[in-house]
Amino acid sequence: MKRTSTIIAVASGKGGVGKSIVSVNLAETLAAEGHQVALIDVDLGQGACALLLNEQPAGSVIDLVRKTTRKEQVLHRTAAGITLIMGAAEAGRTETREGRLFDALDELIHELRQDHAFIILDAPAGTEGAVRWAMDRADVGMLVLVGEPTAISDAYRLARMIWEFDPDYPMCAVVNFADSEEDATSVADRFGKVTRHFTGRATNYLGWVPFSPLIRRSVSVQEPAVRTPGPVQEAFRTMCHNLVKGRQLALEPISFN
Numbered sequence: 652m653k654r655t656s657t658i659i660a661v662a663s664g665k666g667g668v669g670k671s672i673v674s675v676n677l678a679e680t681l682a683a684e685g686h687q688v689a690l691i692d693v694d695l696g697q698g699a700c701a702l703l704l705n706e707q708p709a710g711s712v713i714d715l716v717r718k719t720t721r722k723e724q725v726l727h728r729t730a731a732g733i734t735l736i737m738g739a740a741e742a743g744r745t746e747t748r749e750g751r752l753f754d755a756l757d758e759l760i761h762e763l764r765q766d767h768a769f770i771i772l773d774a775p776a777g778t779e780g781a782v783r784w785a786m787d788r789a790d791v792g793m794l795v796l797v798g799e800p801t802a803i804s805d806a807y808r809l810a811r812m813i814w815e816f817d818p819d820y821p822m823c824a825v826v827n828f829a830d831s832e833e834d835a836t837s838v839a840d841r842f843g844k845v846t847r848h849f850t851g852r853a854t855n856y857l858g859w860v861p862f863s864p865l866i867r868r869s870v871s872v873q874e875p876a877v878r879t880p881g882p883v884q885e886a887f888r889t890m891c892h893n894l895v896k897g898r899q900l901a902l903e904p905i906s907f908n
């Protein structure tokens with residue numbers, strides 16, 4: 652049976668690599684290219700997508716679980732036309748309801764797959780809980796890399812965990828905060844050598860995001876950087892086109908080869 656949508660889990664081995672920035676700007680770019688996009692923030696402790704988009708959803712999934720809000724309030728439509736869903740609006744609000752929250756997310760994803768071409772899951776950093784749920788639900792995992800040894804090491808641990816569970820799991824990589832295309836390629840190659848040496852597998856290189864003052868300013872003003880023409884916008888357009896090509900538009904099983 653052919654899929655009607657593609658779910659992408661954006662993850663990283665450690666925090667501070669700009670994972671949510673990548674998720675938000677990728678969602679905005681796909682929406683600008685005419686795709687129906689849903690963005691689900693499943694970082695239950697430090698969700699940042701609503702803040703980065705300067706949006707204020709009326710409810711979160713944990714509120715839905717608690718029956719203090721309606722589903723219509725959780726499915727928030729952004730200014731760019733993205734369906735934004737926050738797992739939890741505030742840190743520490745999930746308490747012991749994590750299992751019920753994932754059940755509610757599963758139901759929402761089932762509905763979203765009917766009319767959204769892409770569903771982006773912005774997972775928390777690390778390898779536990781919501782990360783495993785997001786990677787399990789996704790059709791493809793997207794690792795956000797930066798050129799720091801600890802970031803490479805932590806991303807490798809996450810990739811190894813996923814491949815130990817599913818050796819055929821499709822994984823791609825994006826290099827963030829790169830000084831140049833050569834710098835980004837070097838980081839991707841270094842990561843690929845590590846994964847090939849220890850697991851016999853490698854991620855597909857999807858693209859890179861340049862280090863730019865525009866990114867920092869976009870966070871401060873709560874407006875995605877891709878709304879401003881320039882290198883950052885072009886970088887995400889390239890990433891978007893690679894994703895669409897990998898999806899093959901015919902809705903066949905995803906392949907980046």
